[in-house]
Amino acid sequence: MMSRPPRPDDASPAQVRHLLSGVCVHHLAEVERDLVQMDALLNEAIKKLCGSFMAIHRAIDQQHELLSDTAAEEPARAERVDALREEIGRHVGAAVTGLQFQDMTSQLIGRMVQHLAGLRDVFGALGADGANGAPEPAGDAIPAAPGRIGEGTGVRRAEPGATVRSAVNQRHMESGDIELF
Amino acid sequence: MMTKTILAVDDSGSLRQMLSYSLKAAGYGVIEAVDGEDGLNKARQQAVDLVLTDQNMPGMDGLSLIRALRAMKGYQRVPILMLTTESGDDIKAMGRAAGASGWLVKPFDPARLTEVVKKLIG
Numbered sequence: 001m002m003s004r005p006p007r008p009d010d011a012s013p014a015q016v017r018h019l020l021s022g023v024c025v026h027h028l029a030e031v032e033r034d035l036v037q038m039d040a041l042l043n044e045a046i047k048k049l050c051g052s053f054m055a056i057h058r059a060i061d062q063q064h065e066l067l068s069d070t071a072a073e074e075p076a077r078a079e080r081v082d083a084l085r086e087e088i089g090r091h092v093g094a095a096v097t098g099l100q101f102q103d104m105t106s107q108l109i110g111r112m113v114q115h116l117a118g119l120r121d122v123f124g125a126l127g128a129d130g131a132n133g134a135p136e137p138a139g140d141a142i143p144a145a146p147g148r149i150g151e152g153t154g155v156r157r158a159e160p161g162a163t164v165r166s167a168v169n170q171r172h173m174e175s176g177d178i179e180l181f
Numbered sequence: 182m183m184t185k186t187i188l189a190v191d192d193s194g195s196l197r198q199m200l201s202y203s204l205k206a207a208g209y210g211v212i213e214a215v216d217g218e219d220g221l222n223k224a225r226q227q228a229v230d231l232v233l234t235d236q237n238m239p240g241m242d243g244l245s246l247i248r249a250l251r252a253m254k255g256y257q258r259v260p261i262l263m264l265t266t267e268s269g270d271d272i273k274a275m276g277r278a279a280g281a282s283g284w285l286v287k288p289f290d291p292a293r294l295t296e297v298v299k300k301l302i303g
Contacts, residue, residue, distance in 0.1 A: 176286025
């Protein structure tokens with residue numbers, strides 16, 4: 001008599017838990033890897049952008065000096081050259097402010113990676129219990145798991161719906177407040 | 182006239198690059214440090230006129246650096262500005278208690294930054 005292939009119904013809850021946790025751990029690890037790679041790419045890109053941008057600005061400054069010399073005897077032209085310099089300066093300032101996005105996104109990515117690692121630990125603990133054939137999550141691993149999500153993310157316990165404090169609350173790239181004590 | 186020197190402490194390379202560029206363009210000398218510990222070592226090696234520091238850095242954070250600098254000979258009166266993404270009143274109060282001279286929220290605008298620096302050290 002031929003035996004029928006195993007169906008999901010045949011799996012015990014512990015085996016299902018083990019299977020699902022393995023899938024979750026795998027996907028979380030993939031997302032984590034992509035985030036780390038994205039952070040590295042952004043970091044390299046911003047360094048190149050900053051370097052090139054600053055070199056362009058230096059070249060424009062030198063060009064301005066040359067133009068100032070030639071325009072010295074024509075007041076209207078000299079005025080125009082100075083006005084252009086001011087305008088370039090304003091754009092440079094705005095660009096420097098905008099280019100700081102990487103500092104913030106890097107902090108946010110770091111925070112996401114910590115959360116993902118915490119979730120991976122939780123699913124890993126669930127899967128380990130399933131693999132051991134435990135009928136229900138047992139031991140200290142599961143109750144302790146939410147705490148691990150909080151480690152490194154600024155909270156002691158990751159309770160459902162709990163708000164985790166973030167160091168980055170900016171929603172726009174306008175320059176921030178200045179307060180002298 | 183002697184060039185005023187600023188110690189810029191931030192774990193982000195691009196941020197240090199932009200700080201350095203903006204401050205040098207305004208005529209200041211800049212020493213860069215990658216975290217609090219590095220900042221403290223650089224401050225020990227060379228006296229600086231002003232310190233600009235980030236808060237969240239691996240190892241020694243900005244608040245700890247401020248406390249350590251304030252306990253160091255020659256740094257009781259040196260202006261120390263916090264430049265951070267953090268803007269909560271609680272952490273600002275901690276900064277003030279630690280000895281910060283001011284609080285700047287990122288991202289910074291080069292013109293506004295140099296204006297504040299000029300106001301503090303000329």
